[in-house]
Amino acid sequence: xxxxxxxxxxxxxxxxxxxLGATAxxxxxxxSAGKAVSASDIQAALKKGGTVTVWSWEPTLKTVAADFQxxxxxxxxxxxxxxxxxxxxxxxxxxxxxxxxxxxxxxxxYFAVSxxxxxxxxxxxxxxxxxxxxxxxxxxxxxxxxxDKAVYGLPMDSGPMAMFYNKKVFDKYKIAVPxxxxxxxxxxxxxxxxxxxxxxxxxxGDAGFTTSMLWQAGSRPYQVDGTNVKIDFADAGAKKxxxxxxxxxxxxxxxxxxxxxDDWYKGLGDGTIATLTSGAWMPANFATGVPNAAGDWRAAPxxxxxxxxxxxxxxxxxxxxxxxxxxNKELAYAFVEYANSGDGVQTRVKQGxxxxxxxxxQSSEFQSTKFEYFGGQEANKIFxxxxxxxxxxxxxxxxxxxxxxxxxxxxxKAYVSGTKLSDxxxxxxxxxxxxxxxxxxxxxK
Amino acid sequence: xxxxxTTASPSVPAKTSGPxxxxxxxxxxxxxxxxxxxxxxxxxxLTSLIVIYTVVPLIWLAINATKTQTGLADSxxxxxxxxFALWDNIRDTFTYDDGVFTRWLLxxxxxxxxxxxxxxxxxxxxxxxxxxxxxxxxxxIFATVIGAVAVPGTALAVPTFLMxxxxxxxxxxxxxxxxxxxxxxxxxxxxxxxxxxxxxxxLEAARIDGAGEARIFFTVALPLLAPGIVxxxxxTTVATWNNYFLPLIMLKDSDWYPLTLGLSVWxxxxxxxxxxxxxxxxxxxxxxxxxxxIAAFLLLQKYWQSGLAAGSVKE
Numbered sequence: 133x134x135x136x137x138x139x140x141x142x143x144x145x146x147x148x149x150x151x152l153g154a155t156a157x158x159x160x161x162x163x164s165a166g167k168a169v170s171a172s173d174i175q176a177a178l179k180k181g182g183t184v185t186v187w188s189w190e191p192t193l194k195t196v197a198a199d200f201q202x203x204x205x206x207x208x209x210x211x212x213x214x215x216x217x218x219x220x221x222x223x224x225x226x227x228x229x230x231x232x233x234x235x236x237x238x239x240x241x242y243f244a245v246s247x248x249x250x251x252x253x254x255x256x257x258x259x260x261x262x263x264x265x266x267x268x269x270x271x272x273x274x275x276x277x278x279x280d281k282a283v284y285g286l287p288m289d290s291g292p293m294a295m296f297y298n299k300k301v302f303d304k305y306k307i308a309v310p311x312x313x314x315x316x317x318x319x320x321x322x323x324x325x326x327x328x329x330x331x332x333x334x335x336x337g338d339a340g341f342t343t344s345m346l347w348q349a350g351s352r353p354y355q356v357d358g359t360n361v362k363i364d365f366a367d368a369g370a371k372k373x374x375x376x377x378x379x380x381x382x383x384x385x386x387x388x389x390x391x392x393x394d395d396w397y398k399g400l401g402d403g404t405i406a407t408l409t410s411g412a413w414m415p416a417n418f419a420t421g422v423p424n425a426a427g428d429w430r431a432a433p434x435x436x437x438x439x440x441x442x443x444x445x446x447x448x449x450x451x452x453x454x455x456x457x458x459x460n461k462e463l464a465y466a467f468v469e470y471a472n473s474g475d476g477v478q479t480r481v482k483q484g485x486x487x488x489x490x491x492x493x494q495s496s497e498f499q500s501t502k503f504e505y506f507g508g509q510e511a512n513k514i515f516x517x518x519x520x521x522x523x524x525x526x527x528x529x530x531x532x533x534x535x536x537x538x539x540x541x542x543x544x545k546a547y548v549s550g551t552k553l554s555d556x557x558x559x560x561x562x563x564x565x566x567x568x569x570x571x572x573x574x575x576x577k
Numbered sequence: 578x579x580x581x582x583t584t585a586s587p588s589v590p591a592k593t594s595g596p597x598x599x600x601x602x603x604x605x606x607x608x609x610x611x612x613x614x615x616x617x618x619x620x621x622x623l624t625s626l627i628v629i630y631t632v633v634p635l636i637w638l639a640i641n642a643t644k645t646q647t648g649l650a651d652s653x654x655x656x657x658x659x660x661f662a663l664w665d666n667i668r669d670t671f672t673y674d675d676g677v678f679t680r681w682l683l684x685x686x687x688x689x690x691x692x693x694x695x696x697x698x699x700x701x702x703x704x705x706x707x708x709x710x711x712x713x714x715x716x717x718i719f720a721t722v723i724g725a726v727a728v729p730g731t732a733l734a735v736p737t738f739l740m741x742x743x744x745x746x747x748x749x750x751x752x753x754x755x756x757x758x759x760x761x762x763x764x765x766x767x768x769x770x771x772x773x774x775x776x777x778x779x780l781e782a783a784r785i786d787g788a789g790e791a792r793i794f795f796t797v798a799l800p801l802l803a804p805g806i807v808x809x810x811x812x813t814t815v816a817t818w819n820n821y822f823l824p825l826i827m828l829k830d831s832d833w834y835p836l837t838l839g840l841s842v843w844x845x846x847x848x849x850x851x852x853x854x855x856x857x858x859x860x861x862x863x864x865x866x867x868x869x870x871i872a873a874f875l876l877l878q879k880y881w882q883s884g885l886a887a888g889s890v891k892e
Contacts, residue, residue, distance in 0.1 A: 191852055213831050401650040413851055417852065420855075
């Protein structure tokens with residue numbers, strides 16, 4: 133479960149805008165590469181019909197696929213419900229290396245796009261006209277899927293971070309809702325003192341959360357330039373984060389419950405987990421997973437490192453891509469475009485997805501949506517504000533999936549033994565460097 | 578109890594009344610005998626512990642299947658919540674996601690009928706042949722079967738996957754059915770059972786009367802093998818019904834999922850961004866999934882017992 137969590141809570145990969153190097157040059161890995169596919173080609177393909185196989189775990193795609201089939205009766209969308217996380221990437225990588233059973237469309241989280249693009253696993257969508265869609269998306273997600281002129285997928289959703297808090301608990305103990313991380317630590321102490329069963333948050337070690345926290349604190353541990361990688365967890369931002377979080381761990385102020393488990397849902401429901409700092413997609417999970425606490429929770433901006441500062445980070449989010457070995461490229465692109473840029477976006481937002489498109493984020497209808505779960509709060513205003521305050525110079529490693537898989541063996545020690553969080557990060561760094569070198573990257577320490 | 582057991586009666590009292598108890602029993606006829614075993618506090622305690630260990634998860638399952646998602650979070654696991662939602666849960670389980678649960682149930686039934694049924698049929702044929710016919714290479718086959726019993730199916734799943742992948746059979750129901758057809762343990766059991774249950778003289782008599790081998794098998798041997806067949810059928814049914822790892826690596830398309838995989842997909846929805854959290858349906862679905870197995874066990878219990886005991890006493 134913990135690993136899945138890391139996959140899910142992983143922030144958006146704002147890939148370095150620098151070129152990924154010669155190996156990653158898009159466009160040479162695809163039948164239709166180089167020649168533009170005109171809108172009329174796509175229309176003709178839609179008229180002719182065919183089947184598109186889609187691997188995705190996004191629940192809202194079901195309705196989108198049904199609508200799409202209604203609009204183009206000759207096209208059949210074969211939506212294969214995937215389990216998120218490791219299993220998905222293992223299956224996708226296996227299919228690609230076996231050159232058999234590769235889906236026509238695959239969901240890929242932002243952190244993993246560069247990994248598949250670098251190994252030529254994904255088609256460049258620019259010849260289909262995807263490059264002209266750049267202005268439709270918020271910069272974070274767009275940077276994650278694009279590379280120079282190549283576009284490897286269309287952003288499906290995004291996860292600007294916010295702090296969700298259980299207002300009932302804060303009101304009961306008359307504790308102010310923290311706006312900075314220092315206040316957060318004070319609130320954690322006060323809450324736990326008022327009721328030893330209550331924790332300010334749960335954290336048992338989660339790579340996605342930690343990297344998002346570093347992102348907000350201004351740390352930039354990963355620098356990627358093609359196959360040249362630099363990993364360094366010793367900058368000032370990282371120190372800000374470890375100093376503060378070490379207090380919470382040392383004083384046992386965070387509950388050692390893993391995210392996404394039934395214990396976690398239970399804790400969110402019964403008031404023993406008082407806050408949750410995560411992506412703006414969380415309300416949908418609150419509504420179905422914690423129905424008993426409806427009305428108790430509210431959204432607030434992510435606590436800042438210095439009072440009044442407005443910095444945020446991204447957490448989670450994914451794109452739809454066209455694996456190079458997939459078939460029916462025109463139809464596949466038509467579906468991806470419909471789902472993530474066309475009418476599908478509205479359908480998905482209505483079902484609780486958090487968009488990556490600026491038009492939806494800034495529409496007054498979206499911003500004035502009242503969340504019944506949050507006592508009628510217009511929470512999207514906070515989320516949209518957060519999206520605007522995300523620093524866009526963060527990058528993930530081109531082997532982030534592996535790095536996150538060893539998080540618990542390195543940084544995780546800080547949660548269960550006397551290891552310092554900063555030492556944990558150092559050993560995570562060392563292990564990542566070692567792996568990167570084995571994979572043929574030039575790693576600077 | 579079948580006849581082989583009664584012929585072995587001298588060993589029964591020794592087994593149940595403990596060593597060294599034979600002489601006092603003769604002197605005091607009123608004391609516990611083979612039919613009324615003595616009470617042992619230690620055994621009672623141990624058995625009770627095992628009963629609790631086995632039954633508590635079932636009770637938990639039954640209790641929690643009556644709760645809504647809200648009730649699950651609000652109440653203690655070992656007692657009922659205020660809301661009794663069993664019927665709603667059952668209805669929702671069958672209607673959720675356009676009734677996909679029914680599809681998974683039918684898939685499981687198909688895998689059981691074709692896979693476990695086929696495995697039993699093959700085991701009966703093979704076991705009978707090995708028990709009653711002499712042919713070269715029998716010892717080799719014996720060694721292979723015994724060896725195969727020791728290899729868990731899970732260990733063979735990945736090589737099987739690679740093989741099926743080459744044949745283009747993955748992601749089809751065949752990928753689950755064909756490996757399920759092989760049951761070394763079932764074959765071994767039928768072999769032992771056929772050796773015991775079918776007197777060779779009977780077969781010879783039938784041959785002298787002019788019956789063909791096929792007719793002898795179906796009209797003479799098969800009825801005698803009935804308890805053994807039921808036992809093997811139960812074994813293979815349980816194995817196929819609960820199979821998780823094989824379908825997990827073979828199947829991609831959720832339309833072909835058995836219940837085990839389907840329920841795990843429902844469970845993992847809770848770990849997905851925007852996923853619908855339906856722990857209540859996962860629990861109710863699990864309860865519904867084990868009901869047919871419980872029914873099969875209760876209905877076939879007497880065959881199951883005599884089948885297991887056969888071959889264990891005689892000789």
